[in-house]
Amino acid sequence: QVQLQESGPGLVKPSETLSLNCSVSGYSISRGSYWGWIRQPPGKGLEWVGTIYHNGNTYYKPSLRSRVTISVDTSENQFSLKLSSVTAADTAVYYCARWVMLSYDYWGRGTLVTVSS
Amino acid sequence: EIVLTQSPGTLSLSPGERATLSCRASQSVSSSYLAWYQQKPGQAPRLLIYGASSRATGIPDRFSGSGSGTDFTLTITRLEPEDFAVYYCQQYGGSPQGATFGPGTKLDIK
Numbered sequence: 526q527v528q529l530q531e532s533g534p535g536l537v538k539p540s541e542t543l544s545l546n547c548s549v550s551g552y553s554i555s556r557g558s559y560w561g562w563i564r565q566p567p568g569k570g571l572e573w574v575g576t577i578y579h580n581g582n583t584y585y586k587p588s589l590r591s592r593v594t595i596s597v598d599t600s601e602n603q604f605s606l607k608l609s610s611v612t613a614a615d616t617a618v619y620y621c622a623r624w625v626m627l628s629y630d631y632w633g634r635g636t637l638v639t640v641s642s
Numbered sequence: 643e644i645v646l647t648q649s650p651g652t653l654s655l656s657p658g659e660r661a662t663l664s665c666r667a668s669q670s671v672s673s674s675y676l677a678w679y680q681q682k683p684g685q686a687p688r689l690l691i692y693g694a695s696s697r698a699t700g701i702p703d704r705f706s707g708s709g710s711g712t713d714f715t716l717t718i719t720r721l722e723p724e725d726f727a728v729y730y731c732q733q734y735g736g737s738p739q740g741a742t743f744g745p746g747t748k749l750d751i752k
Contacts, residue, residue, distance in 0.1 A: 535731075622686075626696075627675050628677035
């Protein structure tokens with residue numbers, strides 16, 4: 526059973542960098558598949574942030590591209606999200622998920638990140 | 643960029659009834675690129691349908707997806723109490739557009 530678990534600070538100050546990790550168990554990232562980050566502002570819908578392949582190729586939402594970095598660490602079987610220069614608009618539950626068959630089949634439970642001073 | 647519209651915004655039905663949820667794309671979408679998710683409060687989304695009509699692992703057969711081009715439908719026959727949730731459609735726009743989600747349909751107990 527594939528399991529994903531997000532981790533990272535729940536509170537980030539405006540203008541700083543949001544950093545999250547996603548640990549994967551039950552599946553080796555180095556086997557393949559794409560891995561993504563999706564966020565959901567409180568009470569709102571889902572927004573794709575970006576995706577990474579196990580070889581490090583990345584794909585970012587165009588409107589976030591200048592602030593987003595997604596990386597992968599196959600030795601630790603995890604991937605990470607960094608979002609710089611955050612504002613209150615970046616407050617959201619951040620999910621990591623596996624991208625297979627052009628959809629996200631396994632999701633983490635999500636972690637709420639609040640941007641506030 | 644392809645925009646997805648879902649209707650209705652809220653659907654109020656009773657257990658045992660049939661639910662029909664619509665997802666409309668602003669441009670034609672390959673059926674392979676359309677998926678549906680269910681999300682309950684405080685939980686992550688759960689993949690129901692991929693490739694417009696293929697059920698994900700473990701999804702009951704009362705859930706079915708159909709459609710092509712710009713119009714897609716998620717049908718839930720014989721609603722169970724656990725089916726009341728928010729449903730999102732998602733399409734893949736290729737790189738660099740990535741995945742796009744619809745705004746969701748909330749399925750309420752009447």
